[in-house]
Amino acid sequence: MSAVWSITKKELVSYFTSPIAYIVIAIFILLSGFFFYSLVWWFNTQAMQMAQNPYYFQQININQMVFAPLFHNLSIILLLMLPVVSMRLFSEEKKMGTEELLFTSPVSVIQIILGKYLAALIVLLAMLVLSAIPTIFTFVHGNPEPVPYLLGYLGLFLLGAAFLALGIFWSALTENQIVSAVLTFGTLLLFWVLSWAAYSARGLWQDVLNYLSFFEHFDGMTKGILDTSDLVYYLSFAFFGLFLTHSVIQFRRWR
Amino acid sequence: MIETEQLTKKYGDLVAIQNLSFRVEEGRIWGLLGPNAAGKTTTMRILTGYLPATSGRASVAGYDVFEQAEAVKQSIGYLPETVPLYPEMTVESYLGFVAEIKKVPAARKKAAVDRAVQIAGLQSVRKRLIRNISRGYKQRTGIAQALIHNPRVVILDEPTIGLDPAQIKEIRDLIKSLKGEHTVMLSTHILAEVKEVCDGVVIINEGKLMASGSLEELARSFSQNDGVYLKLDRADGEVLNLFRQLPGLKEAALDGAEIRLEWPWGQDLRTQVLKLCLDKRLEIREMRSLAMNIEELYLRIVSGGMEQ
Known part of the structure; x- marks a missing residue:
C-alpha cells in the first residue's frame, strides 16, 4: 500500500508543478460557475413568474430546475477535460524513459497503475469539490433537497472515474500524449453517442446500447435515485479499464 | 554474482x-x-x-x-x-x-x-x-x-x-x-x-x-608468451645474442627496428633485461609490453569473429 501512495504522491507533484492541473481545475471552476449562475438566474425569473399562479408555484423545484441541468452540463465538461488529465500518466513515463525505473523497481505493475489512477482521482475530486463551493449557497438562501444534490456529485465522480480509467488505458498504449488524449476523447464520445443510437434501435439492442451508454446511468442519480446497477456499471467500467491497462503493459513487455 | x-x-x-x-x-x-x-x-x-x-x-x-x-x-x-x-x-x-x-x-x-x-x-x-x-x-x-x-x-x-x-x-x-x-x-x-x-x-x-x-x-588467450618490445640505440645480431643468454627467455628476435623478447606467462624478466642493458651500456629508447592492449584485443575479437 505504501508503494501505491509513493507513486500517487509523485504523480501529484507532477500534476501540480506543471500547469496542467491548475488550468484544468481553473477552467472547470469557471465553466461550472458560469452554468450555475445562468441556471440560477433563469430559475429566479421563472420562479418570479410562477409565483403569480398558485398551481405552478407548487411545481418550483430547485433540484430539478438548477442542479439536474447543471450536473448534465458538468458531465459533458468532464468528458471534454478529463482526457487531458489522464493523457500523461503512462505516455510521459514512456517518452522520458522513466518507465524503465518504475518497472525495474520492486513495485508491482498493479501498484503502479493504482498509484497513478489514485492521483488522477484526486485531481478529479479537487475539480468537483472546488467547483461545488458556490452551489453550497443555495442551501443558505433556499432549501434544495440534499440527497439528489449529493448523489449528483457522486454520479459525476463515478462518471469521471470511468473516464479516467479509459484514459489511463490509452495512455499505456502510446508515448504521445496528444494521441492518448484524442483516443480517450474519441472513445468517450462514442459511448456518449450510444444513447442516441439506442433511440432508433429496438428490443434487445436498445437495452444493450442503453446499458452501455455513460449517461443513461447518470440520469437517475441527478434525480436522486441510487440504483445499484448504475454503481455496478461505473465500478465495473473503471475496473475493466484498469484491467486492460495492466494487460497492455504486460503484453508490451512479454511480446 | x-x-x-x-x-x-x-x-x-x-x-x-x-x-x-x-x-x-x-x-x-x-x-x-x-x-x-x-x-x-x-x-x-x-x-x-x-x-x-x-x-x-x-x-x-x-x-x-x-x-x-x-x-x-x-x-x-x-x-x-x-x-x-x-x-x-x-x-x-x-x-x-x-x-x-x-x-x-x-x-x-x-x-x-x-x-x-x-x-x-x-x-x-x-x-x-x-x-x-x-x-x-x-x-x-x-x-x-x-x-x-x-x-x-x-x-x-x-x-x-x-x-x-x-x-x-x-x-x-x-x-x-x-x-x-x-x-x-x-x-x-x-x-x-x-x-x-x-x-x-x-x-x-x-x-x-x-x-x-x-x-x-x-x-593470455591470444598469445602464448608474455614479453616486451625493446627499442635500443642499436639493434643487431650481437645484441640479440646477449639477450639470448638470459635464463628463462624463450625467444629474442628482431622486429623491424625493435627487439622482441618473449618469456612464458607468469615470469617477469623485465628487471633482468634492464640490468643487462645497463651492464652492456645499451641505451634504452623505449620499452613496451608485448601483451595486446585492449584496442587490439577488441578489434581482433570483434572483427576476427573468433567465438569461444
Whole structure:
C-alpha cells in the first residue's frame, strides 16, 4: 500500500508543478460557475413568474430546475477535460524513459497503475469539490433537497472515474500524449453517442446500447435515485479499464 | 554474482541476443563491450527484469531473474541508457521517491538519500530542480538513484555517454570507488573506459558472445608468451645474442627496428633485461609490453569473429 501512495504522491507533484492541473481545475471552476449562475438566474425569473399562479408555484423545484441541468452540463465538461488529465500518466513515463525505473523497481505493475489512477482521482475530486463551493449557497438562501444534490456529485465522480480509467488505458498504449488524449476523447464520445443510437434501435439492442451508454446511468442519480446497477456499471467500467491497462503493459513487455 | 546461461531474446524475427552465457564474480567491475546494436542494452534489460528473455536462464545475487523477479529488483541498482529523471522534482525529492519505490524503510530513507548524495557528489544541487541542473549532474543523479538502496549489484548502461572529459573522469572515479562493496556491470563502447575501470569484460557482437573473462585472461588467450618490445640505440645480431643468454627467455628476435623478447606467462624478466642493458651500456629508447592492449584485443575479437 505504501508503494501505491509513493507513486500517487509523485504523480501529484507532477500534476501540480506543471500547469496542467491548475488550468484544468481553473477552467472547470469557471465553466461550472458560469452554468450555475445562468441556471440560477433563469430559475429566479421563472420562479418570479410562477409565483403569480398558485398551481405552478407548487411545481418550483430547485433540484430539478438548477442542479439536474447543471450536473448534465458538468458531465459533458468532464468528458471534454478529463482526457487531458489522464493523457500523461503512462505516455510521459514512456517518452522520458522513466518507465524503465518504475518497472525495474520492486513495485508491482498493479501498484503502479493504482498509484497513478489514485492521483488522477484526486485531481478529479479537487475539480468537483472546488467547483461545488458556490452551489453550497443555495442551501443558505433556499432549501434544495440534499440527497439528489449529493448523489449528483457522486454520479459525476463515478462518471469521471470511468473516464479516467479509459484514459489511463490509452495512455499505456502510446508515448504521445496528444494521441492518448484524442483516443480517450474519441472513445468517450462514442459511448456518449450510444444513447442516441439506442433511440432508433429496438428490443434487445436498445437495452444493450442503453446499458452501455455513460449517461443513461447518470440520469437517475441527478434525480436522486441510487440504483445499484448504475454503481455496478461505473465500478465495473473503471475496473475493466484498469484491467486492460495492466494487460497492455504486460503484453508490451512479454511480446 | 551475475550469471547467465544460454540467454536468448528475440523481438519477432529479430534476434537481439543469442545463447549468451557468462558470469561476473562478486565485488568486481565488469564491462559489457560491443559495437552499437550488439545487444548490450537488451542484455541489461533482461538482467534487471525490465524485459523477459525468450529462453535461457539468468541469475543476479543468487536469485533467478524470472522466478524471483522482486528479490532481483531489490538487489539491483540500475541506470538505464536514458537517465530516468523527473525534471519537475528536486534532486532530493527524486531520490526520496526512488528510495520509497525501492522499499527503503521509512526510518532509513533520509540517511539513504544523504548517503547517495554524498557518494555521487550532489551536495551543491540537492535542493535544485532536476530540470535546471547540468548534464553531468543529471548523470550523477542517475547514478545516485541506482545506489540509493545500497544494492549488491549495480548495472550501468553507458554511464559516461555525452559527458565532457572532466565529467567522464569524475564518473569513472565514482564507479571505481564502488569496487569491492558492489558488483558492477557497465556497458560501453569506449575502450579506454574498460582499461581504466574494469577488471574484466564480456564482449558481444551481433547478439553473440565473442569473449569473456578478466583482461589478463583474454590477453593470455591470444598469445602464448608474455614479453616486451625493446627499442635500443642499436639493434643487431650481437645484441640479440646477449639477450639470448638470459635464463628463462624463450625467444629474442628482431622486429623491424625493435627487439622482441618473449618469456612464458607468469615470469617477469623485465628487471633482468634492464640490468643487462645497463651492464652492456645499451641505451634504452623505449620499452613496451608485448601483451595486446585492449584496442587490439577488441578489434581482433570483434572483427576476427573468433567465438569461444
